Amino acid sequence: MISEKKISYISLIGIFFIAIFSEYFDEPYLITLLSRIIIFSIAAIGLNLVLGFGNLVSFGHAAFFGLGGYVSGILAIHAFNSELLISWPFLFSGSNNSIIIWLFTILFCSLLALLVGAFSLRTSGVYFIMITLAFAQMLYYFAISWPSYGGEDGFSIYVRSTLFGINTMKGLNFFFICFFWLLIILFITGKVVNSPFGLALRATRLNLTRVKSVGINPFRIQLMAFVLSGAITGIAGSLYVDLNRFVSPSLLSWQMSGEFIVFILIGGLGRIYGPLIGAAFFVAFEQFFGSYTEHWQIFLGIIIISTVLFAKGGIIGFILEYKKNE
């Protein structure tokens, strides 16, 4: 009998060993791909918390991904050039310490999520989609017109940030860092979803009147979930910038938000491991079909349509259903 847990563990262990083998057979490109899969899935896990469990279709999660990226990139580039970032009330010229970068990322992305959530959660349905998109687009156009940090071209950060003296420039080491983050994030979301808070969040998705009638304020529950979600997606942005050693406004683009939603839909909406499966599928698909034609997204479109029509539970749901009928 195959369960959701089994699929999840198999995929985690699979990714881990593919990375080890890639190192052994000297395929650094494959390791980079795996790191990308992991980073994308962290971003989508963040989104899934509100989209899958709270039914809040945020079409602006690129804002958190991009902000995480920019915060990390700006801290790193200032540290690299020994340029002052702020001169008052104390002197601060960025940092290339991963821990500090991550703390700043979490702080800024949580604050942004608090702001965006406080406004957008007063609406619902299509209005919620549009207002989250609007916030992300605002940041996108701001980034494009911000010459100090490369404007439309973005900027390079040359070296990855450092963590406990690990050589992060080595692909496999950086993969381990990403993998470790993935485990943390999966653990946290697993905990949260099964906690009393998670139960309340899942209830807001299903029946608002009932939630209110047992004395729970749905707005606050949704806002907390949104903040947590934004912080998680922000961490992914930070890792992504470190992986590519490059920051660009495209991190903030609406296509990015759309891709996160696609990962979730393909993998399985409202399933903790859904985004991981979805992102892995997406990246592998892009690599495979992308090598034949630059119009590979046509095939992706077919996949998305079939998922929505025939496999509403995404890949995970499809496997579980198939095994049940066997």
Added chain:
Amino acid sequence: MNKILKIVNLKKNFGAITASNDINFCLETGEIHALIGPNGAGKSTLIKQIMGEIKQDSGEIVLSGINISNFKTEDRIHLGFARSFQITDVILDFTILQNVLLAKIGKQKKYYNFYSSIESSEFSSEEIKSILLKIDLWDKKETPASLLSHGERRQLEIGIALALDPQLILLDEPMAGLSLDKIEKMKFIFNQIKNEVPILLIEHNMDVVFSIANRISVLVNGKIIASGTSSEIKTNLDVRKAYLGTA
């Protein structure tokens, strides 16, 4: 007898229409108090004022000595109001246990707990078990509410209300659409729980009202025209004239 809920000189007008005309009435410990009246008598308006969903023009609502006339619905719920809706309103995708747990979490303000598992002993306590036993759904606790029959959903509603550890329960037509044996079951459940928490019952089924209510108040045109035991109400002339239709 302790007065749990006291309503004093409650008035509410909608333009020229008087929905609540100087209503006085109380709910005491250990009783089922039925509120009856023909359609349009102002029952719903009265319940909405009690729940704080609409505000009275004048008068007072007192819960266990606290004047809650100006409290919001949310605060009233936290103080101990539990209400079962006219339209069955359980969360269909949740199991029976999850539905009751959600209410418990709301009541105990545990909804900012991000770390404990809802399956842990902290939440699946004896208390939850005793509630599920009372509503006779313990054996089905892992069943999603969507698979329950109409009557079982009603039972679940009562369970949710009990999980809120209320001072009183408001039941809005709990017997509507139930089969005869389900009605008997509900009557049994109500008689069991009324000693723990008094019940304010709005119900159209007169047989039910006369068989389980300890006291009955009759609301006609926004005014309570009679209040008493079932035999008193049955023999009250005003009631017969205005409500039961036989003079």
